[in-house]
Amino acid sequence: MMSIHNVQANPIWKDFTDLSTIYAHRGKPTLVHAAPRPVSGTRRLSIQCEVKFRPCIDIHKGKVKQIVGSTLQDSKEGVSSLITNYESDKSAAEYAKMYKEDELTGGHVIMLGADPLSKAAAIEALHEFPGGLQVGGGINSTNAMSYIDEGASHVIVTSYVFNDGQVDFERLKELANTVGKQRLVLDLSCRKKGDRYAVVTDRWQKFSDVYLDQEVLHFLATYADEFLVHGVDVEGKKLGIDEELVALLGRLSPIPVTYAGGVTDMDDLERIKIAGTGRVDVTIGSALDIFGGNLSYKDVVSWHFQQQALPLWHNLV
Numbered sequence: 548m549m550s551i552h553n554v555q556a557n558p559i560w561k562d563f564t565d566l567s568t569i570y571a572h573r574g575k576p577t578l579v580h581a582a583p584r585p586v587s588g589t590r591r592l593s594i595q596c597e598v599k600f601r602p603c604i605d606i607h608k609g610k611v612k613q614i615v616g617s618t619l620q621d622s623k624e625g626v627s628s629l630i631t632n633y634e635s636d637k638s639a640a641e642y643a644k645m646y647k648e649d650e651l652t653g654g655h656v657i658m659l660g661a662d663p664l665s666k667a668a669a670i671e672a673l674h675e676f677p678g679g680l681q682v683g684g685g686i687n688s689t690n691a692m693s694y695i696d697e698g699a700s701h702v703i704v705t706s707y708v709f710n711d712g713q714v715d716f717e718r719l720k721e722l723a724n725t726v727g728k729q730r731l732v733l734d735l736s737c738r739k740k741g742d743r744y745a746v747v748t749d750r751w752q753k754f755s756d757v758y759l760d761q762e763v764l765h766f767l768a769t770y771a772d773e774f775l776v777h778g779v780d781v782e783g784k785k786l787g788i789d790e791e792l793v794a795l796l797g798r799l800s801p802i803p804v805t806y807a808g809g810v811t812d813m814d815d816l817e818r819i820k821i822a823g824t825g826r827v828d829v830t831i832g833s834a835l836d837i838f839g840g841n842l843s844y845k846d847v848v849s850w851h852f853q854q855q856a857l858p859l860w861h862n863l864v
Contacts, residue, residue, distance in 0.1 A: 598820045600851035601805050601830040602646045602654035604639050604672055604680075609664025611635040611642060613833040632832075633839035639668040642837075643675035649848050651679075653805075655703065655775065655830060658684030673698035681732055683775075688721045695726055702726055703775055705734035706748040712756035714767075723770045733767055735759060736777035737792070744792060751779045759792075761799045768802045775830075778808030782832075788815050790822045797823030810834050812842060816850055 605612055613633040635642075639656065646654050656672050658665040661684070669682055674697065682694045683703025691702045708719045723731055736751060737744040737759055744759045757763060764774070776796060778789035788809040796804045805828040806819060812834070819829050831847060834840040 598823070598825055598854045599653065599805075599828040600651065600816075600847055601828050602642075602651050603807075603830045603832055604642045604654065604656045604669075605659055605832065606639055606657065606665045606668045606684075607631075607659040608662055609668045611637060611639050611668075612659070613838045614659060635838065639672040640675040643672035643680060645837075647676040647679055651848065651851070653700070653828070654680050655805075656680050656682045656699075657703070658682070661685045670694075670697050683732070683734060688718065688725050691722060691726045695730060699730075701730045701732045701772060703732040703734050705736065705746075706750075708733070709746070709748045709755050709757070712754070714757060719770055728770055729772050731771045732773045732775050733771040734775045734777075735764075735767070736775070736779055736782075738779045744795065747779055751777075759795060759799070764799050765801055768800070771802065773802055774800055774804040776804060776806055778806065781809030782807060787811060788818055788822075790818060793819050793822040793827055797826045800826070803828065805830055807832070810842070813846060813850065816847070820854070 614631050656669050658669050677698035678700050681701040681703055682699040686702045686704045687707045735746050738747050746755045746757045778792050781789050786809050793806050807830040810831045834842040835844050837844045
């Protein structure tokens with residue numbers, strides 16, 4: 548197993564340091580032209596970008612729920628500490644149908660457990676919106692293609708590609724070869740450790756030795772189409788976003804990346820857009836009224852469609 552610290556010595560290492568490329572989140576990545584323009588005597592850079600709202604469907608024991616992810620443990624460890632923010636009367640397929648009708652692609656179906664009821668509910672959602680949803684939870688090289696065949700656009704993986712605190716490159720390469728880079732999303736959910744963000748695995752209970760920085764993100768991008776990053780310290784707690792993490796992702800990720808964690812109101816969406824320089828998508832769970840929260844789902848969808856081709860201004864250094 549190769550250490551992440553030796554990635555530059557790996558023959559497949561590629562340099563993706565040109566951050567002037569903004570990746571469109573539908574279809575193939577496209578360049579968005581950025582042109583300098585004087586504003587009040589200061590040269591600024593206008594970047595056309597499209598931030599997306601990515602909907603979610605979290606499934607636990609066959610039911611759509613919103614759970615504080617850091618409290619979710621393996622069944623053998625007991626469930627007494629589990630904190631559930633919301634349990635829906637609607638099925639996963641009903642949520643998938645709503646997202647399809649609202650033309651929201653790239654959403655996440657996450658199985659918070661390997662039980663048959665959760666798997667069945669996830670597959671029903673994929674059938675309802677074929678090609679429109681990604682799926683994660685217990686994904687490995689053996690079962691990944693079965694979810695693609697059921698209608699998933701991508702599979703999302705995290706713990707499977709980590710072992711003893713490091714990236715298991717053999718598993719990662721095998722998975723990428725099995726489903727194709729264009730169908731693989733790496734979940735790099737993280738927690739603050741010191742002054743850096745460490746990837747956490749095994750239901751966010753274990754710190755890895757992998758930290759989110761330019762070297763790591765650019766190397767892992769050679770295997771994946773997108774990243775999904777939960778700010779675990781704020782996820783499910785409606786405490787506000789981790790703005791520092793969003794800024795890091797917007798600055799360093801060379802491929803599309805979605806942030807989750809702490810969104811409470813519409814202002815948080817604007818904070819993500821600005822902190823992420825228009826390059827970080829957002830998913831929202833417990834705060835939405837469709838999951839028992841106070842934030843209007845309809846307002847978020849309206850905001851989503853208003854983002855296309857909106858300019859953001861950045862000082863040129």
